[in-house]
Amino acid sequence: MTVRGYQSCRWVAAALRSAAALAGLAAIAFCAGCGRSGEAQAVNATNVATEAPAVEGEPSWPLTGEIIGINLERRSLLVTHDEIKDFMPPMTMEFVVSDGDLAIAKEGQRIRARLVQRGDEYFLEQIWPDDAATAAAIAAGAEALAKETAALNKRIYTFRDLGEQAPTFTLYDQDARVVDMNRFRGKKIVLNFIYTRCPVATMCPAATLKMTQLQQAAREKGLSDVELISISLDPNYDTPGVLREYANARGIDTSNFSFLTGPEAAVQNLLRQLSITSFFEEGVIKHSLNTIVIGPDGKLVYRNDTEKWTPAEFLEQLQKLN
Ligand SMILES: [Cu+2]
Structure with missing residues (x-):
């Protein structure tokens, strides 16, 4: 009782x-x-890979790559990216990022992000860490x-x-x-x-x-x-x-x-x-x-x-x- x-x-x-x-x-x-x-x-x-929806009317592509340089003055990251289907072969490019993304960027970090084209400038938004160990830990936690x-x-x-x-x-x-x-x-x-x-x-x-x-x-x-x-x-x-x-x-x-x-x-x-x-x-x-x-x-x-x-x-x- x-x-x-x-x-x-x-x-x-x-x-x-x-x-x-x-x-x-x-x-x-x-x-x-x-x-x-x-x-x-x-x-x-299993729904682990979050991907931000594209903003309508703004050309953008999902991107994966590695940060190889950080330029604080230009508020940009130098990224060696993988092939972007129907857009670009693998190459190293400079991307403008937000102050927050700039503040936490680390050289050697693999990332996934959304590449956004505005005029003749390329931006990276929705940046997430994407190295295998990190992804595995996050996925295991979610599971x-x-x-x-x-x-x-x-x-x-x-x-x-x-x-x-x-x-x-x-x-x-x-x-x-x-x-x-x-x-x-x-x-x-x-x-x-x-x-x-x-x-x-x-x-x-x-x-x-x-x-x-x-x-x-x-x-x-x-x-x-x-x-x-x-x-x-x-x-x-x-x-x-x-x-x-x-x-x-x-x-x-x-x-x-x-x-x-x-x-x-x-x-x-x-x-x-x-x-x-x-x-x-x-x-x-x-x-x-x-x-x-x-x-x-x-x-x-x-x-x-x-x-x-x-x-x-x-x-x-x-x-x-x-
Ligand atoms: Cu609220």
Whole structure:
């Protein structure tokens, strides 16, 4: 009976959380203007290769190659690229890139990207690391998440409740490094999900500002081992370079505040496991705002499923973990 009572208790908690999520959904802002072509993709681990859709009316081609030079003044990368079908044979070319992509570029890095022609200039956009070891680690991480989701789907409540272990993940950070959950073992983590193009001031932009305030407050209180993590809800657009630019534009210290992205499937599985709502409707992203504390033991210890969370509230939670 005890076990039953316990289970039904959890079930009630689960039902309440679902209700809260739905209530939150009613308040989800419509992100007019943050549209993205294409629909949410199926959540399977094989869907690892993300490729940004081409912008209409702008000639562009998928490109793979290796960075062999970086020119900061000209804001360009020298890239030896593979054959671009129906366009160019393999050759070495200079490409203009964004400040974010320029900041994180490494010589010798293999990349995949989209080549965009504007006038007589060539740009590289949507740049992702593409070396075999990196691709294998990211793919394995996505597959592990898919398996976890499948296992959770066999339970009565299909997401991870407070007290349970947080999902494990392997994603890219804002410097295009592969980051897995093990890097954060033993840390006190505050995790949320945002996307860089979110135009709704009270949603992602406010959340990022509050995360930096929390980072600052934790530092002032002398709290050690605090890690803030924001995972992109728009991973096809939010490349590591886009995340780097987002952090730089806000003067964010990324030493313990990471912005993560990766395969759409991996992000979708994380959202499901954590009972977070995010979907495309009429080409726009609608999402709930959820802020989650993960303890040093990797367990989910606290969450606020509204956009009204405060840095003080989460500082208090982090202090409890000390
Ligand atoms: Cu948003």
